[in-house]
Amino acid sequence: MINRTLPYCLEDRTGHYMGTDFDEIYDRLFLRIARPSPSQVPHSSETTLMIYNTGRRSSSHRLSRPPSREPSAILDFGLNGTLGTIWFAESGVSMPIGQYLRKTSMFAGSLSRKFTAMNGEEYRWIHRAVKDYEWSCVDSRDYVVAHYHLKPPEKPAYNTSGNVLTIYEPFTHLSIEILATLTIMRHLAAGKY
Template sequence: MTSYGMPYLLEDKTGKLTGSHFVDINDRLRFTLRCTSWGSTHATYIIYNMTSGTDPVATLTFGSNNSLGTIAFGSGPQVPMSSFLESLPIGSAKSRRFIGSDGQQYRWSWRTAQGEEWTCTNASNRHIASYSLKVPGEPEYAQSSGCVLTIEEAYPHLAAEMLASLTIMRHIVAHNL
């Protein structure tokens, strides 16, 4: 991939948990979050990597009453979301950690940095990713929500995991879990 010396800025086209497209402004990465089934007992979402085709990279299945369910990456095993994205011993449900496919620990936290709705740091407290809402007063655009998932340039290999874990975190807050 081309090195731009800048993070991946994935524009969230709808800003909705029910589905969206996440497209880097330099077209280096593209993902789609799509709800594939919805019912009283579960809801299933699939994240597709549109950069290199239409490969599903993660499946999120939430339980009844919007409870946390399972996550699977690619054709891997289903793992309980609560095991993948663990609560911290001290803190709120709005801050959780996970082990990435690179074996490193990452933590999402809600509203801990100015201008960021969500912030993801590694075990050394280094900024890895963030999710920002539309800036107040910014004009409305027909093709964009104004929300952005930012992933530092050194971490494109974790983009699907960042989007999947962020989706779970946003679901936790949206449903007060």
């Protein structure tokens, strides 16, 4: 029997934000970030990423098989320093990434951003502000709702990648938005824009 009050611990299989699988350790959620095939999005570029709820654990052949479902979100990063657009399938909402994931203040750096989720609540991503976490997502009361740990390259990993996205149980319904915004934050941190 699965304890539904446990946080979702999603192992990031590769640690690369441009293409990876996130498999929940208790088999409750399986997400994938992948570039679209030309047949899916003919006008897409190398800067387009799709987020899928795959419904099954990844396998060693994951890259040879296209996801069998429609994407839950599309991140279309722009060229020449623009962030592009984000689209969510469930709500049909599409908007500029810079409008959706805004800087926390006029003088804040690009690695501190906030977004209003589909539930109407505001959340904020912060980089290396909480010990042992690369990224933390907090709500308006500074309660940690999710965090991402990226295994340092010098540390060994045994039968796991060591990269984990943890989403606390009251916020698991926001998993797609949390992963989408984390991906954007990691894109920004990589210095792409």
